[in-house]
Amino acid sequence: MKKNNQEAADKITFKNLRRLYFFALLTIAITIILSQFLVQYNLKQQLSDSKIINISGKQRMLSQKIVKEILILNYVSTNVSPQKISHLKEVLSLWKTTQNALENGSDSLAFPKEKSETLTKLYREIKPNFTTIAETTDLFLLNLEQKNNLTNNQKLVQLVLENEGVFLSKMNQIVTQYDLEAHEKVTEQRKIEYWIFGFTLLVLLLEFLFIFRPTNKKIEKTDRETFIF
Known part of the structure; x- marks a missing residue:
């Protein structure tokens, strides 16, 4: 009877x-799946941030190109084609188009609509x-096309x-803020990844202390009792 009770208790313990x-x-x-999702999300965010920084930087180049073209059309070109x-x-x-997408967001370019208070202010x-x-x-170009108010273009160029x-x-401030x-996002994401890594190690430690070690001891005890019997 005592043996049957012991066997039943062992079965419950193993269960x-x-x-x-x-x-x-x-x-x-x-944990591993969540970690992988986080890594993929972080990579996507970093690519998106890199794209925004790159394009917002190009806005400075485009504005300079516009000024250059205006100066050429107004002062250099004798024949405006x-x-x-x-x-x-x-x-x-x-x-x-690009400035509007940066300011208000764009689904096609994957630019976020929501921004920090600092960027919104800038x-x-x-x-x-x-x-x-x-x-x-626009007015400068209209005057050139219609060949009208050409003398006023001097003021427009200055403006x-x-x-x-x-x-x-x-725009330099905006690029710097981006x-x-x-x-800051990369730093925060790295902290989250460290937390997940630490949690995984904790689970492994608890598994060793409360599952593998007790199971091993139980198996050794069962083997000894079987051998004695």
Whole structure:
């Protein structure tokens, strides 16, 4: 009778250990899966941040290109061809579209709509200068196409030059802020990965202390009792 009770108790013990063992394996599997998802998400975020920093940096180059084309058309070119006007229109259109996507977000370019307070403030500050350059350049091109108010273009060029300097300065601040926030994200993501790694090690340690070691002792005890019997 005593032997039957002992066997029943052993079965219950092994059953409980088996449940703990499968629970531990499941926990480790879930941790590994979550860790992999986090790594992939982090890589995607870093690529997105890198793309935004790169394109926002190109906005400075495009604004300088617009100014250069305006100066050439106003002071250098003796014969303003439709091709030159068309080229400046294309550059201006790309500049405006990209700036709008950076400021308001874009699904096609994977630019986020939500921004930090600092970036929102910087885009709000740069908006008047951007709008002035865009509208002034449009008017400048219209005068060239219609060959009308050409004498007024001198003032328009000066207005573009005044705002382009401010635009460049504030765009530099925006690029710097994007870079700063990207580094902060990487630091935060690295901390999360360390926490997951530490949690995985903790699970393995608990599994060793409460599952593998008790199971090993139970097996050794069973073997000794079987041998004595």
